[in-house]
Amino acid sequence: MSRRYAILDVFTNTSLAGNPLAIVLDSEGLSDEQMQKIAGEFNLSETVFVFPPENPGHSANMRIFTPKLELPFAGHPTVGTAILMAKERFGEVSNEQDAVVVLKQNIGTVRCAVILRENAAAFAEFDVPSLPEPAGPTHNVELIAAALNLEPTDIGFENHAPSRFRVGPPFTFVPVRDLDALARAKPVQSMWKAGFGKDGHNDAYVYCRETRSHDSAFQARLFAPDMGIPEDPATGSAAAAFAGVVDYYDDLPSGTHHIRIEQGFIMGRPSLIDLEIDIDGGNMHAVRIGGQATLVARGELFL
Structure with missing residues (x-):
């Protein structure tokens, strides 16, 4: 057929x-x-x-x-x-x-x-289809850094620290200080489960505030080696869950927030994901993904 x-x-x-x-x-x-x-x-x-x-x-x-x-x-x-x-x-x-x-x-x-x-x-x-929600604790920074071929001092910027959120499958969100640290990140298979867990959705979304374009708010990379995806050029479900990260750490005021995310640039597959978050009275009411x-x-x- x-x-x-x-x-x-x-x-x-x-x-x-x-x-x-x-x-x-x-x-x-x-x-x-x-x-x-x-x-x-x-x-x-x-x-x-x-x-x-x-x-x-x-x-x-x-x-x-x-x-x-x-x-x-x-x-x-x-x-x-x-x-x-x-x-x-x-x-x-x-x-x-x-x-x-x-x-x-x-x-x-x-x-x-x-x-x-x-x-x-x-x-x-x-x-x-559903708002992002917390997906449990992360492992410690030393194990996360080792699983990403980074130093513990590369992890975090401003008040951002590793966190887990989900819309559907969960992701561990790992902030790094700059594009240099983002470029150096790569999965270390022998440390992956220690850094990100043993379940089938132990994916790492690594992000920084530094970007290539002034129109963008973040650049990110997504590693999912246990799902058969060494690196993903663009991950909309992770961007949807990332709305929870941005709302939690950046304390978004009421209104509609337009956030452009760069992904795939380091691997030669540049991608632009548009994330919109509606906040009213301190609460998230809607999330949209476009591209x-x-x-x-x-x-x-x-x-």
């Missing part, structure tokens, strides 16, 4: 940058084992499998796999799938075309606003 697929570069407005994503259309009849093997065959950070919606008000059901396991939610697959679903619906457009795409994921229903543009990268923004994506390939799987 022939099954269509597409490859998109997500969180970028140019091809061969950002985070590549495989999306398998016509996924009906695939078993969990087959989907996991297909994700391993693509060997990208995530592969999406699209199914017809169970609810007629939805655009599609989708499941997300890394090369080693299934995820309940992820950001760059949501942005990429929303844009591809809009392209499937409208085809080539003149000027601009707005669309609303509703995707059912394992975490719940995710609403996405999409803007298709003629001869330009499309943009999608989605409402994060651009480009379609770079289409093909068929014969399975």
Whole structure:
């Protein structure tokens, strides 16, 4: 049986940058084992499998796999799938075309606003399906530094210290003092579980306040070696959880806060993630993730 697929570069407005994503259309009849093997065959950070919606008000059901396991939610697959679903619906457009795409994921229903543009990268923004929440304590700074090939003095800036938050899968957020420390970070496999835990979601999101562009607020790197992802060029679910970090340490005032995050620059896949946080009366009320994506390939799987 022939099954269509597409490859998109997500969180970028140019091809061969950002985070590549495989999306398998016509996924009906695939078993969990087959989907996991297909994700391993693509060997990208995530592969999406699209199914017809169970609810007629939805655009599609989708499941997300890394090369080693299934995820309940992820950001760059949501942005990429929303844009591809809009392209499937409208085809080539003149000027601009707005669309609303509703995707059912394992975490719940995710609403996405999409803007298709003629001869330009499309943009999608989605409402994060649940607010970030603390995900337990971190290990001590010495173990975290050793797992990242850093010195303990590299860890932390201002009042920021390592923390754990989650929207779906948890992440350990590790602040480092500057771009030099960020560039020197790399996973030390023999120390990874000691620094970040033994469960399947022991991912490290390393970030600093120093950036390449004055329009950005943070630069970050994401390491997930136990998930088969040595480094991820752009991680929307981590950016969603990072809203909890920013709110906790930066004590955001009431209003809507627009925060641009650079990721993937050090590994040669520059990505820009737009994070919006709504604060009212000292409480977080909503989080949104947005970014651009480009379609770079289409093909068929014969399975």
